[in-house]
Amino acid sequence: xxxxxxxxxxxxxxxxxxxxxxxxxxxxxxxxxxxxxxxxxxxxxxxxxxxxxxxxxxxxxxxxxxxxxxxxxxxxxxxxxxxxxxxxxxxxxxxxxxxxxxxxxxxxxxxxxxxxxxxxxxxxxxxxxxxxxxxxxxxxxxxxxxxxxxxxxxxxxxxxxxxxxxxxxxxxxxxxxxxxxxxxxxxxxxxxxxxxxxxxxxxxxxxxxxxxxxxxxxxxxxxxxxxxxxxxxxxxxxxxxxxxxxxxxxxxxxxxxxxxxxxxxxxxxxxxxxxxxxxxxxxxxxxxxxxxxxxxxxxxxxxxxxxxxxxxxxxxxxxxxxxxxxxxxxxxxxxxxxxxxxxxxxx
Amino acid sequence: xxxxxxxxxxxxxxxxxxxxxxxxxxxxxxxxxxxxxxxxxxxxxxxxxxxxxxxxxxxxxxxxxxxxxxxxxxxxxxxxxxxxxxxxxxxxxxxxxxxxxxxxxxxxxxxxxxxxxxxxxxxxxxxxxxxxxxxxxxxxxxxxxxxxxxxxxxxxxxxxxxxxxxxxxxxxxxxxxxxxxxxxxxxxxxxxxxxxxxxxxxxxxxxxxxxxxxxxxxxxxxxxxxxxxxxxxxxxxxxxxxxxxxxxxxxxxxxxxxxxxxxxxxxxxxxxxxxxxxxxxxxxxxxxxxxxxxxxxxxxxxxxxxxxxxxxxxxxxxxxxxxxxxxxxxxxxxxxxxxxxxxxxxx
DNA sequence: TTGTATGCGTTATCAT
DNA sequence: ATGATAACGCATACAA
Numbered sequence: 190x191x192x193x194x195x196x197x198x199x200x201x202x203x204x205x206x207x208x209x210x211x212x213x214x215x216x217x218x219x220x221x222x223x224x225x226x227x228x229x230x231x232x233x234x235x236x237x238x239x240x241x242x243x244x245x246x247x248x249x250x251x252x253x254x255x256x257x258x259x260x261x262x263x264x265x266x267x268x269x270x271x272x273x274x275x276x277x278x279x280x281x282x283x284x285x286x287x288x289x290x291x292x293x294x295x296x297x298x299x300x301x302x303x304x305x306x307x308x309x310x311x312x313x314x315x316x317x318x319x320x321x322x323x324x325x326x327x328x329x330x331x332x333x334x335x336x337x338x339x340x341x342x343x344x345x346x347x348x349x350x351x352x353x354x355x356x357x358x359x360x361x362x363x364x365x366x367x368x369x370x371x372x373x374x375x376x377x378x379x380x381x382x383x384x385x386x387x388x389x390x391x392x393x394x395x396x397x398x399x400x401x402x403x404x405x406x407x408x409x410x411x412x413x414x415x416x417x418x419x420x421x422x423x424x425x426x427x428x429x430x431x432x433x434x435x436x437x438x439x440x441x442x443x444x445x446x447x448x449x450x451x452x453x454x455x456x457x458x459x460x461x462x463x464x465x466x467x468x469x470x471x472x473x474x475x476x477x478x479x480x481x482x483x484x485x486x487x488x489x490x491x492x493x494x495x496x497x498x499x500x501x502x503x504x505x506x507x508x509x510x511x512x513x514x515x516x517x518x519x520x521x522x523x524x525x526x527x528x529x530x531x532x533x534x535x536x
Numbered sequence: 537x538x539x540x541x542x543x544x545x546x547x548x549x550x551x552x553x554x555x556x557x558x559x560x561x562x563x564x565x566x567x568x569x570x571x572x573x574x575x576x577x578x579x580x581x582x583x584x585x586x587x588x589x590x591x592x593x594x595x596x597x598x599x600x601x602x603x604x605x606x607x608x609x610x611x612x613x614x615x616x617x618x619x620x621x622x623x624x625x626x627x628x629x630x631x632x633x634x635x636x637x638x639x640x641x642x643x644x645x646x647x648x649x650x651x652x653x654x655x656x657x658x659x660x661x662x663x664x665x666x667x668x669x670x671x672x673x674x675x676x677x678x679x680x681x682x683x684x685x686x687x688x689x690x691x692x693x694x695x696x697x698x699x700x701x702x703x704x705x706x707x708x709x710x711x712x713x714x715x716x717x718x719x720x721x722x723x724x725x726x727x728x729x730x731x732x733x734x735x736x737x738x739x740x741x742x743x744x745x746x747x748x749x750x751x752x753x754x755x756x757x758x759x760x761x762x763x764x765x766x767x768x769x770x771x772x773x774x775x776x777x778x779x780x781x782x783x784x785x786x787x788x789x790x791x792x793x794x795x796x797x798x799x800x801x802x803x804x805x806x807x808x809x810x811x812x813x814x815x816x817x818x819x820x821x822x823x824x825x826x827x828x829x830x831x832x833x834x835x836x837x838x839x840x841x842x843x844x845x846x847x848x849x850x851x852x853x854x855x856x857x858x859x860x861x862x863x864x865x866x867x868x869x870x871x872x873x874x875x876x877x878x879x880x881x882x883x
Numbered sequence: 884t885t886g887t888a889t890g891c892g893t894t895a896t897c898a899t
Numbered sequence: 900a901t902g903a904t905a906a907c908g909c910a911t912a913c914a915a
Contacts, residue, residue, distance in 0.1 A: 195598070197908055208886045213910055221884060240676070243654045244600060245908035248591050248891050251542070253655075255634070262620065269616040273609065276637050280648075285655060287602070287634045290623050301627075307590045308600075308632060329587070333542075418824075447824060454826070474821050477765075477794055479801070544892055555902040560894060568900060592892035595907050 196239045205233055216241070247309065255285045256500055257310040259301055261293045261318055261342075266472045267489045268316065271340065274493025275314060282501050284311065295320040302326045312336040312500035314493075317344065319382060324348075336503035338496040345384045350503075351517040352496045356386045359485050359522045360393025363439045363467045366483070366524045368401050370465050370532040372437030376409040376428050378445050380416060390441040390469070409435055413445065421448035429456055429464075436464060437530075443468040443475045446482050450529055465530040480528030488520045495520065543586045552580055563588070594656065602632045603847055604657040606648055608640045608665055608689075613819045614836045615663065618687065621840025622661060629848050631658065642667040649673045659683040659847035661840075664691065666729055671695075683850035685843040692731045697850075698864040699843045703733045706832050706869045707740025710786050710814045713830070713871045715748050717812050717879040719784030723756040723775050725792050727763060737788040737816070756782055760792065768795035776803055776811075784812040784877075790819040793829050797876055812877040827875030835867045842867065 198212040215222045215230035247253045256279050260268050276286045291298040298318045306329050313330050324344045330337040338350040367375050377394045380387040398405050411424040440446035446468025458464050468484040475482040495518055506513045545559040562569045562577035594600045603626050607615050623633045638645040645665045653676050660677050671691045677684040685697040714722050724741045727734040745752050758771040787793035793815025805811050815822055815831040822829040842865055853860045
């Protein structure tokens with residue numbers, strides 16, 4: 190068993206006949222300490238095997254140099270890319286990232302916000318659980334001057350920083366793309382959450398139809414309960430069994446799009462000739478599937494980076510007692526036209 | 537600007553005319569505190585909006601209730617599933633998970649071990665960077681009684697806990713599966729790292745060939761510099777351009793397998809009739825691709841769970857001054873026979 | 884440029 | 900069953 194081996198700045202101070210405050214400053218290259226002393230301190234620290242204790246340092250400021258990330262799950266490509274973007278940005282600034290998964294449960298999310306606060310993280314980045322309607326549990330952060338960024342799945346009302354894409358216009362663009370390919374009966378898969386990103390994408394879809402003189406048909410709008418491959422297969426079946434089946438599908442997620450595509454293929458329906466499909470997210474599979482799936486780019490990593498940067502900027506300003514205005518950051522999306530919607534110039 | 541609003545146990549103590557130690561105990565349901573007092577304390581804490589400060593609590597024990605996870609990247613399906621398994625297990629035990637990405641760089645990995653230690657995490661789970669040969673930078677954990685688990689990509693020499701699959705036997709099984717399908721010229725893609733998981737998978741492949749009277753041909757073993765789709769495409773080309781091309785490919789990763797499969801299709805080579813393929817990992821794409829890719833299951837989430845459990849068990853034992861023996865935990869893999877290798881019963 | 888003293892919020896030890 | 904107090908390791912205000 191190891192004994193209490195911990196070398197502290199006190200030990201260094203004793204060895205060098207200096208005050209702990211001098212050591213503390215020297216280690217951080219404080220300008221008021223002579224180069225020579227700094228050198229000596231660092232050398233000794235190294236020799237003695239000193240490791241700074243972030244816990245103790247943080248206790249004074251009452252904040253860890255940590256960014257908390259609260260998301261539904263880490264296994265979705267979009268979210269793991271988001272994390273990656275956050276982590277890279279945080280790491281550069283000397284911040285650490287803690288991950289918590291809500292699994293789309295409101296209850297878990299509430300508990301996790303508490304954990305995050307109890308750990309005194311410097312800032313929080315959150316993509317809301319599907320179940321979440323009320324966001325009062327985040328008040329603890331804003332009340333305590335902890336920067337909070339909602340990303341992608343954000344609350345309806347705006348009280349803090351948001352980093353999002355314009356889901357309405359992305360939905361519009363996707364639909365218009367299909368219209369441009371000559372589709373006349375465009376179906377849409379939607380998820381049954383009000384005021385969610387899916388709701389907005391659907392509205393974009395509807396607007397695009399209207400703007401181009403196409404009817405909005407209830408039978409062509411189907412709803413999934415979960416964003417899963419199997420759920421999508423069910424509703425694809427429903428759509429393609431229609432007396433008058435669609436000639437285009439806008440799926441607001443690539444899993445849904447891929448599922449529809451596979452199902453159509455199974456049915457012997459030609460994609461894109463008989464049925465054009467566009468997904469959403471630009472997940473890795475969208476490029477690998479055959480035919481490749483047209484989709485909407487979703488800048489996951491950039492959104493992570495942007496979110497982390499907002500936190501860092503806020504923290505920096507906070508030190509100078511500046512206030513940063515809460516804002517919504519919109520990131521661009523674009524149509525990635527690939528084989529699954531290429532009706533015009535078939536090779 | 538908010539003032540220092542923080543409610544501490546001291547405030548509660550003052551309000552209730554009790555000692556801070558009583559509050560501290562009451563909040564944690566210490567047996568020596570009367571039910572009545574506990575009730576009163578909790579009620580008041582709630583009313584006053586008290587939130588425990590884990591930082592302060594941890595400073596005494598010199599450890600945060602946090603598990604550090606150091607991995608190459610979070611965006612690979614295998615690794616994000618690993619994280620998920622870790623996080624779920626940790627969360628249940630009241631532990632938090634911090635994520636750090638080495639991006640397969642030795643230098644970054646060295647720095648990150650320091651950050652992890654400086655944050656005084658309770659335990660560390662690591663999957664080594666590709667570049668890493670020397671693991672001396674992890675000594676800081678073992679020296680300080682911090683449990684360390686290597687998972688999947690583990691060091692050559694065994695000094696601490698390992699959670700792995702048997703890569704040799706998995707490689708053997710994959711190859712044997714192709715042999716069973718009637719393949720006579722089985723190619724293998726490998727990655728150029730000595731003593732890595734790829735090295736072992738290759739050895740399993742070689743052994744399987746030998747055991748079944750098949751020659752080990754250098755021209756059928758190709759090497760990629762990185763595990764990417766494009767790299768795999770290059771070597772697939774090389775293989776399929778051979779005068780005497782292979783009738784089977786064992787790819788030690790699904791990205792590689794999918795790439796080979798796509799390339800073969802592009803060339804008009806029939807899979808599995810002319811070429812059987814088996815991948816590794818059971819990534820989501822393997823099931824979605826057409827034909828579906830046979831693969832080796834890799835229990836990512838379970839490995840995460842097992843790793844976290846080892847840490848938790850160690851910590852628990854440590855409290856009682858017990859010592860837990862360092863061990864290697866092997867998790868099972870199995871052949872998932874799908875369309876890409878189904879030569880026998882083609883529908 | 885360096886030193887002294889104190890506090891951050893909690894828990895553990897030792898008393899009562 | 901409860902109280903008083905020291906200690907965790909560091910950073911800062913103030914002093915010299």
